[in-house]
Amino acid sequence: MCCPSSKKISKYGAHSQRCSLITTILNCENKVKIEDMSNIMQECFSSPVFSVIKREDEKYLTEKAYENPKFSEDLIRDVLIKMKEKYSGYEIIAEMENYESIHSHNVYAKGRIK
Secondary structure (H helix, E strand, O other), X not given: OEOHHXXXXXXXXXXXXXEEEEEEEEOOOOOOOHHHHHHHHHHHOOOOOOOOOOHHHHHHHHHHHHHOXXXXXXXXXXXXXXXXXXXXXXXXXXXXXXXXXXXXXXXXEEEEEO
């Protein structure tokens, strides 16, 4: 994710953050496909996430993230809204932790929608 605050004050770029995102759908009785959940979660980040990329892809992904900065609460809200669109009728919990690179603390956010 790209930090909106960092982008706002930075002349040449912004710092990016790694994070862990966990989404839980309660009482879904195995009616949910993990692949669908994963795709929805991936769509909500500042840019797509890949294990290995080429240099030219890194440029694209960095620029995409820069154009789509998000705070932790933005990511949680986006995940809850998109999950609710796909899985209405279920209670959904989303939580994430940002592993901050420039702060002495991590950021944790959690949301729930019924």
